[in-house]
Amino acid sequence: MIGVFDSGYGGLTVLAALHARLPRQRFLYLGDNAHAPYGPKSGAEILALTQAGVERLFHVGARVAILACNTATAAAIRPLQQAWLPVHYPNRRILGVIAPMIEEIAQTPWHATAGPDEKRRPVETVAVFATQATVESGFYPREIALRAPNIAVIQQACPELAGMIEAGAPEAALRATVVGHVGALLQRLGRAPDKAVLGCTHFPLVEALFRNALPLETQILSQPARVAAAMVAYLFRHPEMKDFAPEVVEPLCFTTGDAAAVSVLASRFYGRHLRFQTVDSGPRESSETLLDA
Template sequence: MIGVFDSGHGGLTVLRALVDALPGRSFVYLGDHAHAPYGNRTPEEIYGLTVAAVERLFAQGCRLVVLACNTASALALRRLQQTWLPCHHPDRRVLGVLVPMVEAITGVPWMADIPAGRHAGEPRSVAIFATRRTVQSQAYPREIGKRAPEVEVVQQACPDLARLIEEDAPEAEIRRAVRRYTASLMDKLEHGTPSAVMLGCTHYPLVAGEFAAALPAGVDVLDQPALCARSLVHYLARHPEFDDDGGAPVTFLTTGDAAKVTRLATRFFGRPAPFARSIP
C-alpha cells in the first residue's frame, strides 16, 4: 500500500491524480484535520505532526508514503529522510510534492550532478503562491536556484486561502482573496509577467480557475497533482519493491471528525470519500 498524507483535505487533489495514474494500486489517505492548518504552525510543530502521521501510515502497512502537503514537504521532509527514517525505518521511504515541481520548473532531475558555476539559461520568472510557512522555508527558491540560477522566483504567502477553501467559503470571498494575493505578487515582479505560476498548496488547484482569471492572459499555471502523479509512476518503475498490489483501492482516515470530513471530501476528491477516524 502507498500512504498519502496531508494536513487536511488538500492532499485529496493529489490522491485523485495518483489513483487515476496507478489503477489497481492500494492507497491509504490520512488527513490530520485535528491539527489543520499547518501553514501557521512552527517548524518544530510541523515536523512532529508529520512524523506522527507517517508513523500512523506505516502502522497501516504502507512502506512508501507521499507527503501531499507543501508545508510538510518544505519544512519536514529533508530532516525526516536524512535522520529519522535511517534510524527508525531504513526499509521504508517518504516522498514529497516539492521535488516534482522543482523538476518541472528547472528541467533538471532532482538527483542530477549539478556542476558549480554552470551556464545559466535565459532569465525568466516563476511565481509561487503558498502558505506562510512554505514561503518562509525558502525551500522552493533554494532548490530551484541550485538547478536553474537564471530563474527569478517570486513568492506570495496566502495566509487565509487554504482555510477558506477547506471551510467551503463563498465563491466571492475566495475570489477576492485570490485577486488580493495575485495583485500583491504582481507588484513584486521585476520582469512584469511570470513565465509560469506554481500553486504551492494542494488546496489551491480547486481554485486554479480563479488564479488564471486574476493573472495576465497566457500565464501557464502548473498542475501539481498531475506532476506528482507522473513523478510517482516513474519512481515506482525505478523501485518496483514499493509497487505493491493490495486490497481496497483507497482507505480514508482522519484525525478529526470523520462525518464532517466526509461531507466536504467529495469536492476535493471528485468522488465519494468515506472517512474513518484514525485512532493513535
C-alpha cells in the first residue's frame, strides 16, 4: 500500500490526483487534524509529528509514505530519509511533494545540478505561496538555485491560510486573505511573476481564488498533478511497491481529529464521500488498533 500523510485536509488534493492516475492502487490517507496547521510550529515539532504520522502509516501496511505537505517535507524529509528510515524501516520509503515541483520549475532531474550558465541573469520569475515554516526553511529557493540559477524565486508566506481552510472559513474571508497575500507579493516584485507555485497542499483547495487574484499571464503550476505523475514514474521504476486491486478501490482514510467532522469537510474538498476513522493523536499504536479504530 501507499500511504499519504498530511497535517490535515491539504493532502487530499494530492490523494485525489494520485487516485485519478492510479485508480486500482491501494492508498492509505492520514490527516493529522488534531495538530493542524503545521505552518506556525517549530522545525522540531514538525519533525516529531511527521515521524509519528509516517510510522502509523507503516504500521497499517504502507510500504511507501508520501509527505503530502510542503511544510512537513521541508522540515522532516531529509532527517527521516537519512537518519531514521535506514535504522528503523530500511525496506520502506518516504517521498515528498517538493522534489517533483523543483523538477518541474527547473526543468531538470532532482539529482542534477546547474551547469556553466550559473552567472546568467534571471530570465524567469517564480512566485511561491507557502506556510511560514516552508518559507523560513528556504527549501524552494535553495533547491531551485542549485539546479536553475537563472530562475528568480520570490516567496510569500500565507501564515493563516491553511488554518482557515482547515476550519472551513467562509469563501469571502478566504478570498480577502488570498487577495492580500497576492497583492503583497506583486507590490514587492513590481510586475507579474511568470509562474506561481501554491507551495502548501491546502492551497489548491482555493486555487480559483489565487487564479482570480494573480495576473492572467501568470501560470499556476499544479503540484498535485506533478506529484501524481512522479508517482507513476516511481512505480514504473519500482514495481515491487505496487499494490493493485482487481478493480477500482477507494482509499482508507484516518485522522487524529474528530472522524465525523473531518469526514464532512474532507468529502466536500475531495468531491465525493470519504469516511475517516479516528486514531490516537499520541504515540503510535499497533496496526490492529489503527484498523479497528
